[in-house]
Amino acid sequence: MKALKFFLRMWGFIVGMLLTFAALPVGGECRAQPDDIRSALIEELGEVEKPTYVIGHTCPDSDTVCSAIAYANLKQQLNFKCEARVSGALNRESEFILKYFDVPAPPVLENAVGCNVILVDHNVASQAVSGIDGANILEIVDHHNLFGDIKSNSPVFYLRMPVGCTATIVRMCYRNGNVDVDKKMAGLMFAAILSDTDNLRSATTTNLDRQTADELQKLAEIDDRTKFFLDMEREFTDYSGMTEREIIFTDFKTFDAGGLKCGYSTVATLDAEARDELSGRLAEFMTENFSSTGVDMFFVKVHEIENYTAKMLAFGNSAREILAAALNLDAENLFLPVNVPNKKIARAISAVLETSRQQVA
Helix, strand or coil: CHHHHHHHHHHHHHHHHHHHHHCCCECCECCCCHHHHHHHHHHHHCCCCCCEEEECCCCCCHHHHHHHHHHHHHHHHCCCCEEEEECCCCCHHHHHHHHHCCCCCCCECCCCCCCEEEEECCCCHHHCCCCHHHCEEEEEEECCCCCCCCCCCCCCEEEECCCCCHHHHHHHHHHHCCCCCCHHHHHHHHHHHHHHCCCCCCCCCCHHHHHHHHHHHHHHCCCCHHHHHHHHHHHHCCCCCCCHHHHHCCCEEEEEECCEEEEEEEEEECCHHHHHHHHHHHHHHHHHHHHHCCCCEEEEEEEECCCCCEEEEEECCCHHHHHHHHHCCECCECEECCCCCHHHHHHHHHHHHHHHHHHHC
């Protein structure tokens, strides 16, 4: 009897998978393409003539900028009225990439109320452009954990994959849409993948990221991947003329855990000496200015790309102890092992804070 039940369950699973794959694109045809869904939603909203803005998270990094541009370009090739936008000033790495491939920077969208939007590279309201609660969200394309709390009034097309970079997903969308990638778009997506995976060395890098980067490198006509990456990082780690506050908030996100609001910043340096020097500057600044950040706890990861080591800084009541417990570190020496991704750090912090809240309750 048990064997029969197991057989029936397995047969049901196989049939279900066959039906699922039967609905996927074959030879360029599909029962319901994502763009058909999106078009139907726009018509229902009565916004046919209104453009759709493709936009990434606040404090934009290179993946969020390049993916927005490349995805908007894909939609344009498919005859949709889409335009790329950013939700803030670009960092120096992104400026370098756009200049290198001769692509203009997207305009800043100050407020999304009443706009049709496609969100890329995030699924959290606290990281979204202002007015997201009043926007018509049509799609979300992302590679992050499901911390998401973004809500919509209508169903959305949600494409999420466990890869190292949103640009990897965008490249797949070009392929699925049978749209060719030109040199400029290939360059943007290639640079985004290198940026988000630290030249394909981060723990979040997948084989799909590597294969996609190899393909895009050829299309972008980049001879030396590592040289190009280091050129990007020299721009990214050039903090001359920037205040400590500007440095910290260049790559900054927030997340809620255990009833607390946490800030998380990532800062890159070229080598260990620069990492230690910058860590001292930022620690002194944050000690004096933590109360003005508007969060309960603030964590800063200062890493160097030469050997991929990192030092953590923590501010707020019990923040050092929470971080030490989350990552099994010495609270007096918050040096990370090699190659600890930001996602893992945020998850570990969240787990400890949630456990602490449950114990108090």
